[in-house]
Amino acid sequence: PAWRADPGRYQASGAVYRRCGRSGLRLPAISLGLWQNFGDERPLEVQRDILRTAFDLGVTQFDLANNYGIPYGSAESNFGHHMDRDFRPYRDEMVITTKAGYDMWPGPYGEGGSGRKYLLSSLDQSLARMHLDYVDIFYSHRFDPDTPLEETMVALDQSVRSGKALYVGISSYDPDQTRRAAAVARELRTPLIVSQPRYNMLDRAVEGEGGVLAACDELGLGTAVFSPLAQGLLTDRYLGGDPVPEGSRMRLQRFLRTDVLTEDRLVHLRALAGLARDRGQTLAQMSLAWLLRDPRVTTVLVGASSARQLRDSVGALGNLSFAEEELSEIDAHSRA
Numbered sequence: 001p002a003w004r005a006d007p008g009r010y011q012a013s014g015a016v017y018r019r020c021g022r023s024g025l026r027l028p029a030i031s032l033g034l035w036q037n038f039g040d041e042r043p044l045e046v047q048r049d050i051l052r053t054a055f056d057l058g059v060t061q062f063d064l065a066n067n068y069g070i071p072y073g074s075a076e077s078n079f080g081h082h083m084d085r086d087f088r089p090y091r092d093e094m095v096i097t098t099k100a101g102y103d104m105w106p107g108p109y110g111e112g113g114s115g116r117k118y119l120l121s122s123l124d125q126s127l128a129r130m131h132l133d134y135v136d137i138f139y140s141h142r143f144d145p146d147t148p149l150e151e152t153m154v155a156l157d158q159s160v161r162s163g164k165a166l167y168v169g170i171s172s173y174d175p176d177q178t179r180r181a182a183a184v185a186r187e188l189r190t191p192l193i194v195s196q197p198r199y200n201m202l203d204r205a206v207e208g209e210g211g212v213l214a215a216c217d218e219l220g221l222g223t224a225v226f227s228p229l230a231q232g233l234l235t236d237r238y239l240g241g242d243p244v245p246e247g248s249r250m251r252l253q254r255f256l257r258t259d260v261l262t263e264d265r266l267v268h269l270r271a272l273a274g275l276a277r278d279r280g281q282t283l284a285q286m287s288l289a290w291l292l293r294d295p296r297v298t299t300v301l302v303g304a305s306s307a308r309q310l311r312d313s314v315g316a317l318g319n320l321s322f323a324e325e326e327l328s329e330i331d332a333h334s335r336a
């Protein structure tokens, strides 16, 4: 029999939505990111379990990009499979995003850059892989110093005008690039509504007056922050130190290197875990709650290698408030 989503999903713990900047779109405070764990290396049953769990919890946003998964494109193809099997009846209840900007296919038109030719052909390929007519948000995945920003923005604008995207976004643009992108978008009347920066307790470059959070706030853009758990460092995953757990990202991937796990770092991570325990949260939950306490953060894009992890992460929404002493203790351990 066909899978049916839980009728109680909009009363579930993840059914908390925030307006994305000054747009009319509301995004779930916690969204699911498919960068890792959705390629061909991960069994489809595990992926399905994570996706169904997310949707049943009220998580309505699914964040993808052209080159997610091993091999590139496989996260989108697998997502297309799950769309066909499970989610087709729910398409209008989902926000599905994709991006182009990093290396994707060989030759000068599919690697890096954000020129018109690459962006628009990549979007067509993404839609074909996901079996979708349109995505909700199409992103320029990174700023490209070799392409005029106007060209990138006109390409994003065309994705909307051609009906292949409803909104557009930018990712890893610095504050100045963000301001310039927003200015062109305004001129074109392109619905640029969101920026994706990396933000977590261990990487706070977006904070401060000159930071990208302030720029987005001023421009009316929402923010979807990525790697909110520092790829797993801000969870219970590595608290035991060496040897790191079998099957963890640090074991399987080149993106999270073992050398970040110094003795000093471990001391601070364990202290943060203790603080989380005192709050009745896991370290993952406290780390997400800490990000979401800032109203300029529209949504945190979490990764998960199991449904259990995702359920745990969504539990963060149970307590988003922090006492001053907790915040200073977190500052001390996260800036150390």
Ligand code: NDP
Residues within 6 Å of the ligand: 032, 033, 034, 035, 036, 037, 063, 064, 141, 171, 172, 196, 225, 226, 227, 228, 229, 230, 231, 232, 233, 235, 236, 237, 247, 248, 249, 250, 284, 285, 301, 302, 303, 304, 305, 306, 308, 309, 310, 312, 313
């Ligand atoms: P996270 O920082 O959320 O790390 C996810 C990893 O942390 C999981 O794979 C898992 O590790 C571990 N984990 C997650 N939840 C828990 C939990 N509750 N308890 C214990 N461990 C947990 O995010 P990612 O780095 O994966 O990034 C998230 C999303 O952000 C991506 O999927 C993508 O959508 C987006 N992104 C965007 C980028 C951009 O350039 N715009 C760049 C990077 C990411 P394990 O696998 O070891 O179990």
